[in-house]
Amino acid sequence: DGGITQSPKYLFRKEGQNVTLSCEQNLNHDAMYWYRQDPGQGLRLIYYSQIVNDFQKGDIAEGYSVSREKKESFPLTVTSAQKNPTAFYLCASSPRRGMNTEAFFGQGTRLTVV
């Protein structure tokens, strides 16, 4: 089945450590996105990529990094510089730039700093 796979579903990190969240899609979508979700704040855009080897900062990129070496993969690294990383992280993709289309979401990764 086609879709977006995020792994792991739950992730625990010690303070001061970097951690990488995986996002893979087999929908042949050009654009991919990372959102952070906190209670009462909706979804906030961290990074997005509209094409391989290119990505742009979203509204809350500080303390995060991404790469887009392959069309199907868009991993997110939460670095030790992110002051409050505990949150629910959602990855999404959409088919083509500028087309009438919506974003498709993965099932999310819940990151907890211990």
Add this chain to the structure above:
Amino acid sequence: AQSVTQPDIHITVSEGASLELRCNYSYGATPYLFWYVQSPGQGLQLLLKYFSGDTLVQGIKGFEAEFKRSQSSFNLRKPSVHWSDAAEYFCAVGPGISNFGNEKLTFGTGTRLTIIP
């Protein structure tokens, strides 16, 4: 910059009653508009979308929404809710065709829907 406001944080309705969730947006041109639903601990599922044309759009699970340009609104409605509709609902705005190459979705803060028997 585009923005979305969902003024109701939490709504409680009785099963079988009608529902309206409010969404107001701010955008300089004609936007793309979406409603998504999220069950606890899950990703988001698209309910419906508006790109152009008929301002009343039908979605899945019996939901509909009406785009009102004069009010900058895109309210979600359902004539009769079911217990399974309990979830969080998010309105989102995209840049529309006039802003090609700068696509990103901006979400509202969500409305949590509780259904009582």
